[in-house]
Amino acid sequence: MESTISIKVEFSGGLELLFDNKRSHELALPAVVPLNNDTKKDVVVAEGQGKPADVAYLIAYLRDHLLQERAELFEEGGTVRPGILVLVNDTDWELEGEGEYALRDGDEIVFISTLHGG
Amino acid sequence: MDTESLQAHDNVHPLRQEEESKGDREKDSETYPLPLEDYKRYGRQMILDGFGLQGQVNLSHASIAVVGAGGLGCPVLQYLAAAGVGKLGIFDADTVDISNLQRQILHSEVTLGMPKALSAKEALLRINSRLNIEAVTEAITAPNALSLLRAYSLILDCTDNVPTRYLLSDVAVTLGVPLVSGAAQRLDGQLCVYNMVQGEGVRGPCYRCIFPTPPNPTTVGSCEELGVLGGVTGVIGSLQAVEAVKILTGMDQRPTMTIYNALSFPPFRSIRLRPRREACIACGKDATERRARERAEGLEVTLPAVDYVQFCGGPTPDWEREGQVSGQEGERMRAGDLKQLLDNGEQVNIIDVRNPTEFSIVHLPSSRNVPLKTLLASPSSYLSAHPTVVTCRLGNDSKIGADALRKALVEERVTDGLAGEEPKAAERTLEGKGRPAEGSGADVEGIGQAGAPLGERGPVMDLVGGLRAWSFQVDSTFPQY
Ligand SMILES: [Zn+2]
Numbered sequence: 001m002e003s004t005i006s007i008k009v010e011f012s013g014g015l016e017l018l019f020d021n022k023r024s025h026e027l028a029l030p031a032v033v034p035l036n037n038d039t040k041k042d043v044v045v046a047e048g049q050g051k052p053a054d055v056a057y058l059i060a061y062l063r064d065h066l067l068q069e070r071a072e073l074f075e076e077g078g079t080v081r082p083g084i085l086v087l088v089n090d091t092d093w094e095l096e097g098e099g100e101y102a103l104r105d106g107d108e109i110v111f112i113s114t115l116h117g118g
Numbered sequence: 119m120d121t122e123s124l125q126a127h128d129n130v131h132p133l134r135q136e137e138e139s140k141g142d143r144e145k146d147s148e149t150y151p152l153p154l155e156d157y158k159r160y161g162r163q164m165i166l167d168g169f170g171l172q173g174q175v176n177l178s179h180a181s182i183a184v185v186g187a188g189g190l191g192c193p194v195l196q197y198l199a200a201a202g203v204g205k206l207g208i209f210d211a212d213t214v215d216i217s218n219l220q221r222q223i224l225h226s227e228v229t230l231g232m233p234k235a236l237s238a239k240e241a242l243l244r245i246n247s248r249l250n251i252e253a254v255t256e257a258i259t260a261p262n263a264l265s266l267l268r269a270y271s272l273i274l275d276c277t278d279n280v281p282t283r284y285l286l287s288d289v290a291v292t293l294g295v296p297l298v299s300g301a302a303q304r305l306d307g308q309l310c311v312y313n314m315v316q317g318e319g320v321r322g323p324c325y326r327c328i329f330p331t332p333p334n335p336t337t338v339g340s341c342e343e344l345g346v347l348g349g350v351t352g353v354i355g356s357l358q359a360v361e362a363v364k365i366l367t368g369m370d371q372r373p374t375m376t377i378y379n380a381l382s383f384p385p386f387r388s389i390r391l392r393p394r395r396e397a398c399i400a401c402g403k404d405a406t407e408r409r410a411r412e413r414a415e416g417l418e419v420t421l422p423a424v425d426y427v428q429f430c431g432g433p434t435p436d437w438e439r440e441g442q443v444s445g446q447e448g449e450r451m452r453a454g455d456l457k458q459l460l461d462n463g464e465q466v467n468i469i470d471v472r473n474p475t476e477f478s479i480v481h482l483p484s485s486r487n488v489p490l491k492t493l494l495a496s497p498s499s500y501l502s503a504h505p506t507v508v509t510c511r512l513g514n515d516s517k518i519g520a521d522a523l524r525k526a527l528v529e530e531r532v533t534d535g536l537a538g539e540e541p542k543a544a545e546r547t548l549e550g551k552g553r554p555a556e557g558s559g560a561d562v563e564g565i566g567q568a569g570a571p572l573g574e575r576g577p578v579m580d581l582v583g584g585l586r587a588w589s590f591q592v593d594s595t596f597p598q599y
Contacts, residue, residue, distance in 0.1 A: 012377060013306050014344070023382065069491075073337055083333025087389055092328075094392040110387070112377060114329060115301035115308050116338055117346055118190045118278035 004028045005053060005105045009062070013113035015084065018069040019062070029053045029061060029103065037078070039064045055086065056099030058109060074111075085112045151175050160202050173367035174202060180366045181205035183267050185258060185286060186276035187234040188212070189351030190300045190358065192224040194274055197359035199242040203366075205250040206242070207270055210234040211257035221348030258282065260426055263289045264419070272365060274358055275299040279434060280332050281426040287312055287325030288421050291401045292409065298361045299325065300354040303344050305380040307354035310391075311361055313401065314373040322373030327395040335431040343437070353378055399424075441513025442583045449520065451507055451579040453591040459505070460484070467502035467576065469493065471510050471519040480597045482509065482588070490515050497526035505576035511599075513584035520580035527575055 009025045016023045032050040034043055037060040051057075056078060063075045072081060079099055080086060086093040087110040088101055103109075150157075152174060157164070160174050180203050184191050187210040198206060212234050214225040222234075229237035235253040242249055258266060267273060267289050275286045275297055283299065290297035290313045297312040314322040357376065364370045375389040396402050399422050412419045427433055459466055468485035470477055477487040488500055490510075497519075500506075506523060510516040581587065589596040 012379060012382075013308070014304065023379075072334075081333065081337065082331035083329065083337060085328065087387075090387060091390040092392045095390065112308075113337075114333065115303045115306055116278060116280050116283065117301060117303040117344070118186050118188050118276050118351070 003031055005031050005103055007058075007103055007106070008108040009058070010108065010110045012110060013115050015074070015111050015113045018073055019066050020068055025066065027058075027061075029058065033057045052102040054099060054103060055088070055093060055101045055109065058103065059099070080111065083114045085114065086110070087112065152178065156202065163201065168369045169367055173363075173369070176367050177202050177363065178204045180272065181207070181270045182272045182274060182362060182366075183207040183209065183270035184274045184276055185209045185282070186278065187222070187224065187238040188218065188276065188278060189221040189302060189346060189348070190276035190355040191234075191274075192222045192238065193352050193355030194276055194300075194359045194362070195238055195242055196224060196245065197356060198362060199246045199249055201359075201363060202246070203249075203362075205252070205269075207252045207254065207267075208235045208238050209254045209256075209258055209266065210238070211255055217342075221346065221351045223348075223352070258285065260285060260421060260424070264292065264421065268293060271295055272362055273297050274362060276355065276358070280335075280338060281430045283325060284332065284424070284430065285421075285426050288400045288424070291324050291405075292419055292421055296365055297325070298358050298365070300358045302351040302354045303346055305347055305350055307350050307357075307378040308376070309354055309357045309361070309378070310375040311365070311373050314365070314371055316371070316373065321394060321401065323391055323394045324398060324401040326400045327393075327398045328391065330395070330398070332430040335434065347380065350378070350380060437512050437514050438583075438586065441517075442587065448577070449524070449579055450517075450582045452582050453588045456507055456581060456588075457592045465504045467500075467504045467506040469500060469506060469508045469519065469523075471508060471515050476511065476599075479599055480585070482585070485509065488519075490519055493519050494522050497522040498530060501527060501530070501578075502576055503574045506578045507581055508578070509581040509588075510584050512586055513580065513582055516580040516584060520578050523578040527578060530575070 006026065006028050009027055011019055011023055011025075019025070030045075030053060032045050033039075033053045034045050035049060035051055037057045039057070039061045059075055059078070059080060063071050067074055074081060074084070076082070086098075087108075088096040089108055090110070093101060151171065152160075156174070156178075163169055164171055164174050166173075182198055182203055182205070184195050184198070184206060187195065187208050191208070191210065195206065195208060210233070214222075214229050214232050214234055214237050216230060218225055218234075219227070224238045224241040225232075225234065226237075226241075229240065233253075233255040235255050239251045239253040242251060254266060256262065256266070263285055270293075272295055273286055273290050273293075275283060277283060277286070286299075287297055294313075296314045299310045299312060301308045310325075310328075312322065312324045312328075316322055361374070373391055375391050377387045377389065378385055394401055399405055405422060409419050456466070456468075466484065468482055469488050470481050470485045471488060471490040471493055473489050474487055481487065493500055501523060506520075508516040508520040508523065510519075583590075585596070586598055589598050
């Protein structure tokens, strides 16, 4: 098993403003991460204490390492705040197990903030 | 044009002459399902596979409610009117403002100040005089929504606020009709078809199925705050009109969600959505059973018991008014007082906390641009020996900026005091309280404002009502946007 996986993350609907105004990000994540989603770079995952990197970990990772604004504009209680829809390869993440979806090399995860203007 | 002349215009309109030609049309309908002239008028769409004569007949019998006659509603209405939809309902409680004309293409300089529903109706009748249009200038609310929308077979959400989006979704579910929802902001657009029939008794998700919890109002921006490109509302509005025609003609009835960004490559993305949620308070099992019970008992079918505005976190703040609310004595400066200071030749550290794009549209001549985010990151770097006045467009962000600067001022003093070193500037300022700190070293020119400390650190205030107030109260030639 590879030690890292590469994924593509895209922000839409104004969320990119929270991430350095960049819509597209290429990320390399550890293939195995701690169960508690600790995203510190030097964290060591003990045998049997890890899980494959999933969307919940990705949310924590984005909050800890890429977010440039107040955390509550993106994350709330371990998931995305209300009004954000997550897509796993263009599919509503609810169909893919939400936070528990195990990321695979080459996946594209999109975070969309709902718009309300008309 | 005022409402009275609009009605006069209506009265002479060909629509009203229907009676005279009725005889001819009845003759047509004996042989053909559409009036003779419609074959030529709608031929370009009738020859499309999957549309055909039946598609046109369906459209001519359809009734569509378009809620919101703004950036999305205008293109929607324009295409649906041109396509020959039998009845159109236009619902909008707003009036036409000059700032609407950049994207709300049915309205014009001639209809400024007119209710949008009436302005749009007038424009549509110029396109298609035989249209049956119901223009409603009353706001759609939970108490009136079902009775206003009951007559329609399809609802198009072209609104601009969260509570109405939830309300329209619940109305669509309660009435059993699909909802074609559009939204646009900045360079982004979103389109979604909710409550779509997918075969025998099976319907697609409603808005609540996807977004059971509304966003915190502080994370929701408006077109006024965030901006929007006219063509972007046009893209989404046009897509809504296409979806409506697809549904009414039976060309396609899948639930869809599409997102658009003018700068992305590719600009469109189609999304596979979850199914309806069983626990949804609008379209889930319990709610469906409740409605069935109400129908069986001959009762009026009701919406979920929700206070839509409270559910969405309370009313949207009126930022222009909020910006004018007076704060603590000595913490806020009126536009006229700032003008006085500048006219007296006082040096004022004017900090404008808008983003650079807005700053470059227009700003006070002696102001400098420190975007709020930058200022909040290290407020102490922006303190000055001169009085500081923080400003922005309406006077809300500037309050946040001024608070941060004052906090930095206090922290600076505390740090100096704790250090026990020789008293620095901040200590000495207290002596000069209430009058200009003459000769205190630097080129300080204080102001005798409300007991704020003077000296090497001038007092920090924010401009009440922001640059809009400056334009209203001091300089009417200063552009507002
Ligand atoms: Zn639902």
